[in-house]
Amino acid sequence: MMSDRVADRVKGIKGSGIREFFDIAQQMEGAISLGVGEPDFVTPWSIREACIFSLEKGYTSYTSNWGLLELREAISDTIYKESGAYYDPEGEILITAGVSEAFDLALRAIVNPGDEVVLHEPSYVSYKPCTAFAGGTPVCVDTEVGDEFKLRAEKLKDKITDKTKAIILSYPNNPTGATLSRKDLEEIADVVNEHDLLVISDEVYGKLTYNSKHTCFSSLNGMKERTILLNGFSKAYAMTGWRLGYAAGNKEIIEAMMKIHQYIMLCAPITAQMAAMEALRCDDETERMVSEYNRRRRLMVEGLREIGLSCFEPKGAFYTFPSIENTGLTSEEFAKKLLLDEKVVVIPGSVFGACGEGFIRCAYAVSQYEIKEALERMGKFSERHHVV
Numbered sequence: 001m002m003s004d005r006v007a008d009r010v011k012g013i014k015g016s017g018i019r020e021f022f023d024i025a026q027q028m029e030g031a032i033s034l035g036v037g038e039p040d041f042v043t044p045w046s047i048r049e050a051c052i053f054s055l056e057k058g059y060t061s062y063t064s065n066w067g068l069l070e071l072r073e074a075i076s077d078t079i080y081k082e083s084g085a086y087y088d089p090e091g092e093i094l095i096t097a098g099v100s101e102a103f104d105l106a107l108r109a110i111v112n113p114g115d116e117v118v119l120h121e122p123s124y125v126s127y128k129p130c131t132a133f134a135g136g137t138p139v140c141v142d143t144e145v146g147d148e149f150k151l152r153a154e155k156l157k158d159k160i161t162d163k164t165k166a167i168i169l170s171y172p173n174n175p176t177g178a179t180l181s182r183k184d185l186e187e188i189a190d191v192v193n194e195h196d197l198l199v200i201s202d203e204v205y206g207k208l209t210y211n212s213k214h215t216c217f218s219s220l221n222g223m224k225e226r227t228i229l230l231n232g233f234s235k236a237y238a239m240t241g242w243r244l245g246y247a248a249g250n251k252e253i254i255e256a257m258m259k260i261h262q263y264i265m266l267c268a269p270i271t272a273q274m275a276a277m278e279a280l281r282c283d284d285e286t287e288r289m290v291s292e293y294n295r296r297r298r299l300m301v302e303g304l305r306e307i308g309l310s311c312f313e314p315k316g317a318f319y320t321f322p323s324i325e326n327t328g329l330t331s332e333e334f335a336k337k338l339l340l341d342e343k344v345v346v347i348p349g350s351v352f353g354a355c356g357e358g359f360i361r362c363a364y365a366v367s368q369y370e371i372k373e374a375l376e377r378m379g380k381f382s383e384r385h386h387v388v
């Protein structure tokens with residue numbers, strides 16, 4: 001029998017720690033999941049209708065590798081209207097199968113073997129493995145609850161070496177719900193300029209903010225040329241299953257990403273692209289979802305604090321990241337016990353980086369009823385584990 005069937009670079013990487021919890025929960029009757037990182041809303045009707053209509057009209061073919069020009073134009077207008085950054089729909093915008101594909105393309109287009117890519121943690125589980133798959137070396141900067149999980153320019157500077165090629169910025173943040181102000185971002189931009197770096201800015205939660213408006217990193221002075229802006233339709237329009245996103249940036253880099261995309265993907269699905277054009281006309285639907293997330297956010301934060309779990313107030317996305325330190329359990333022990341004892345799924349903070357230990361991620365992309373029920377069960381669990 002052949003021995004080394006799987007490549008070392010794949011073998012060396014652990015599977016996502018999040019899936020494991022879903023798999024257990026799916027077999028368990030009566031489980032409530034605060035684990036999922038996807039909206040519980042169905043895609044708004046007008047978007048689904050636009051998709052159905054496009055099928056009726058027979059739009060079932062490939063599109064240009066770049067994606068439909070009309071969609072790229074609509075994305076260009078949207079970014080310009082929201083941030084003031086202008087991207088040429090012909091050459092500076094590439095339509096992809098979700099932010100996930102765009103992220104992978106961005107790394108593969110810019111990273112040479114051994115290049116370092118700096119990322120802040122806790123952060124989205126894909127960043128480190130994708131950097132490694134692209135041949136780069138991920139270098140992590142810890143962020144702390146005492147500093148609202150912000151990536152600070154000074155800490156970033158400490159991690160930069162002559163091998164650093166790029167940084168990954170991910171705000172509003174999954175799993176903490178942290179955001180950065182314009183001033184915080186400007187300080188990071190100074191470091192980026194000083195060290196001649198590129199930035200992959202994952203802004204997939206950019207529309208889901210509660211106290212202040214999101215600042216697009218590439219709208220800062222001098223940053224458009226250095227930034228690969230990633231965004232998509234999954235979170236803001238409840239379109240996770242449609243698999244649609246985009247990358248916007250400097251022509252040379254976007255063309256390099258397009259070269260990979262045309263060989264591995266050809267194009268994003270046409271039905272999703274047709275629907276996305278309608279989504280960009282649906283901001284009132286997004287606002288309605290954001291208002292509901294905001295109500296759930298308050299319910300969740302207050303509830304967690306009442307049961308004795310101290311909780312940073314998230315400013316964006318749909319996650320809370322409470323501390324479980326006073327239970328004496330590791331985050332993985334807490335999550336496993338809570339699931340087995342009370343049938344509530346949460347994700348251990350350690351999944352999002354070593355500095356996420358001592359926390360759990362609870363998503364509030366579920367109904368208020370489910371949040372209340374989950375909090376009640378977590379309250380009973382916490383009492384048994386001497387939370388004060």
Ligand SMILES: Cc1ncc(COP(=O)(O)O)c(C=O)c1O
Binds near residue numbers: 037100233234245
């Ligand atoms: C920070 C972040 N980026 C990207 C993604 C994936 O987005 P998409 O569905 O557009 O591939 C997720 C999904 O949870 C995420 O949390």
